[in-house]
Amino acid sequence: QSALTQPASVSGSPGQSITISCTGTSSDVGSYNLVSWYQQHPGKAPKLMIYEGSKRPSGVSNRFSGSKSGNTASLTISGLQAEDEADYYCCSYAGSSKVFGGGTKLTVL
Amino acid sequence: QVQLQESGPGLVKPSETLSLTCTVSGYSISSGYYWGWIRQPPGKGLEWIGSIYHSGSTYYNPSLKSRVTISVDTSKNQFSLKLSSVTAADTAVYYCARDSPEDSSSPDFDYWGQGTLVTVSS
Numbered sequence: 001q002s003a004l005t006q007p008a009s010v011s012g013s014p015g016q017s018i019t020i021s022c023t024g025t026s027s028d029v030g031s032y033n034l035v036s037w038y039q040q041h042p043g044k045a046p047k048l049m050i051y052e053g054s055k056r057p058s059g060v061s062n063r064f065s066g067s068k069s070g071n072t073a074s075l076t077i078s079g080l081q082a083e084d085e086a087d088y089y090c091c092s093y094a095g096s097s098k099v100f101g102g103g104t105k106l107t108v109l
Numbered sequence: 110q111v112q113l114q115e116s117g118p119g120l121v122k123p124s125e126t127l128s129l130t131c132t133v134s135g136y137s138i139s140s141g142y143y144w145g146w147i148r149q150p151p152g153k154g155l156e157w158i159g160s161i162y163h164s165g166s167t168y169y170n171p172s173l174k175s176r177v178t179i180s181v182d183t184s185k186n187q188f189s190l191k192l193s194s195v196t197a198a199d200t201a202v203y204y205c206a207r208d209s210p211e212d213s214s215s216p217d218f219d220y221w222g223q224g225t226l227v228t229v230s231s
Contacts, residue, residue, distance in 0.1 A: 001171060003154065034215040038155070045204060045221035046147075046155065052215050089155050091216040096168050098216040100147075103154040 001094055004029065004101035011107040017078040020104045022090030023071060030071035034093035037066055037075045040103075041086045049088075050075060082108050111136040113205050113222035121199075121229050127192040131205030131222060132185070139163045139183045143208035145218060146179060146190045148201040156201075157216070160208045161188055195229045202226050 005023040012018040022035065029035060033053040038046035048057055050066035053073065063078045073092070077084055085108040090101040117129035131144070138144060145160035159169035161179045169177050173192070181188040192199060203225055206218035 032214070036216050036218070038218070040155075045224055046218070047221075048217060048219045051217040051219075057219060091155075091157070091218075093214045093216055097170055098145075098157040098160075100155040100157060 001028070001097060001099050004090055004092060004099055006088075006090060006101040006104045008102075009105045009107065011109055012077075012080045013109045014080050014082065016080050017076060018080060018106065020075045020077075020088055020090075020106070022073040022075070022092075022101045024073075024092055024094075024099070025071055028092040028094035028099055029068065029073050031095070032093045033068060035066065035068060035073040036091045037064075038089045038091065039084075039086045040089065046089065077106070080108055084108055111207060111220040113207070113220060115203060115205050115222045115225040117225065117227070119226060119228060121195055121227060122231050123196055123229055124194055127190070127195050127199060127227055127229070129190045129203055129205075129225065129227070130187050131189070132187050133207075134186070136207075136220075137183075138181060138186050138188065142210055144181070144188045145206050145208040147204045147206060147218065148199075149204070149224070150198075150201040158190065158192075158203075162211060197229050200227065200229045 037050040040046040054066040112134045143160040146158040178191040205222045207220040
């Protein structure tokens with residue numbers, strides 16, 4: 001299985017909205033609405049931000065939202081804040097296995 | 110509060126077997142959920158290694174399957190990872206995490222350990 005494809009980097013100014021894409025295939029993202037998103041700050045463990053495509057765990061800000069179209073899942077962060085600067089990873093069920101994306105570095109300008 | 114803690118050698122020689130244990134507190138492994146291992150080479154992305162249910166049912170990353178064994182010890186509330194025939198490419202921070210409930214295939218790693226760096230070097 002190949003890693004899901006994410007842009008290496010995205011950036012935005014405080015208060016703006018950004019979207020991170022996660023492109024897979026008909027064997028993973030396209031076949032299941034089972035994509036999760038993780039935020040990782042330097043030196044820290046990843047944190048679950050979105051699960052099952054669009055659901056937010058308790059305690060995660062509603063500024064974070066997830067969606068999917070075809071073989072591509074997306075994470076949107078609205079009202080960017082300085083603390084949102086981190087690496088973001090998508091992960092999809094792929095039929096008896098799980099596959100992560102390569103990660104996207106978000107810079108808040 | 111669910112907490113996970115990885116433990117094991119930080120240095121492993123090439124061709125040998127990497128062994129790590131994850132101790133879970135605040136939640137009984139036997140109560141449900143799959144439990145997984147994920148790794149992250151220095152400066153690189155995350156890679157799912159495999160997951161196990163308290164019954165012993167496992168599923169592995171196809172690219173690592175021939176070298177990976179994940180086991181569970183419910184009496185100690187622990188699960189373990191063994192990765193054989195390691196090379197420098199296996200150098201990474203290894204995380205354990207709580208995976209999805211039994212009735213879900215969603216990759217919902219909601220609780221993570223702090224991670225442990227394992228270096229493969231002679």
